[in-house]
Amino acid sequence: GExxxxxxxxLSVQEGDNSIINCAYSNSASDYFIWYKQESGKGPxxxxxxxxxxxxxxxQRVTVLLNKTVKHLSLQIAATQPGDSAVYFCAELNSxxxxxKLTFGKGTLLTVNP
Amino acid sequence: xxxITQSPRYKITETGRQVTLMxxxxxxxxxxxxxxxxxGHGLRLIYYSAAADITDKGEVPxxxxxxxxxTENFPLTLESATRSQTSVYFCASSAWVALRxxxxxSGTRLTVV
Numbered sequence: 088g089e090x091x092x093x094x095x096x097x098l099s100v101q102e103g104d105n106s107i108i109n110c111a112y113s114n115s116a117s118d119y120f121i122w123y124k125q126e127s128g129k130g131p132x133x134x135x136x137x138x139x140x141x142x143x144x145x146x147q148r149v150t151v152l153l154n155k156t157v158k159h160l161s162l163q164i165a166a167t168q169p170g171d172s173a174v175y176f177c178a179e180l181n182s183x184x185x186x187x188k189l190t191f192g193k194g195t196l197l198t199v200n201p
Numbered sequence: 202x203x204x205i206t207q208s209p210r211y212k213i214t215e216t217g218r219q220v221t222l223m224x225x226x227x228x229x230x231x232x233x234x235x236x237x238x239x240x241g242h243g244l245r246l247i248y249y250s251a252a253a254d255i256t257d258k259g260e261v262p263x264x265x266x267x268x269x270x271x272t273e274n275f276p277l278t279l280e281s282a283t284r285s286q287t288s289v290y291f292c293a294s295s296a297w298v299a300l301r302x303x304x305x306x307s308g309t310r311l312t313v314v
Contacts, residue, residue, distance in 0.1 A: 119299045121301075123302075131244075133301055180299060187251065191243055194243060
């Protein structure tokens with residue numbers, strides 16, 4: 088979900104469970120979306136992307152779902168591992184507008200309990 | 202090594218001093234960006250560049266200056282550092298944003314005392 092106030096939304100899961108992280112994006116003209124993972128003390132790292140002509144895209148242990156009707160994006164992580172603990176945030180791009188400026192969400196902190 | 206590197210990794214400076222954060226990428230990416238990351242604000246764009254000698258302001262440019270005389274370098278200068286500029290700064294680059302977005306550096310943690 089999106090952050091409110093000074094604190095990130097948090098999701099705490101048990102190792103081995105599936106995780107679902109949500110993002111509401113802002114621009115109905117956005118046609119390209121990315122999920123980033125940011126571990127403590129590191130820069131954001133690309134996980135997976137999806138274009139607006141798709142509803143679902145799968146990677147290794149990750150799936151991104153896109154619902155354009157309600158402007159919602161989700162990231163599913165299967166069999167969550169301690170190494171998945173990080174902040175996850177979505178980014179959107181309107182490639183027909185300013186086609187190089189991503190708009191970032193504020194992120195969700197995922198904590199995986201062993 | 203190929204990639205995007207930021208230096209220094211950590212920096213403590215005094216209020217009023219000028220400080221420059223360095224960013225170097227080895228891919229010849231056209232686009233480069235500077236963000237600051239603060240709790241509660243997420244990533245905020247300071248400046249960006251579409252090519253050498255082309256730069257433009259982002260959403261929080263006040264107090265910062267950039268230059269891009271070479272494609273691979275995009276230094277960020279704080280002309281007169283203030284405590285409100287204490288933050289983690291990330292540089293990013295991209296050849297084609299609609300293909301895998303940006304690649305970020307590891308960040309510079311700047312503390313202004």
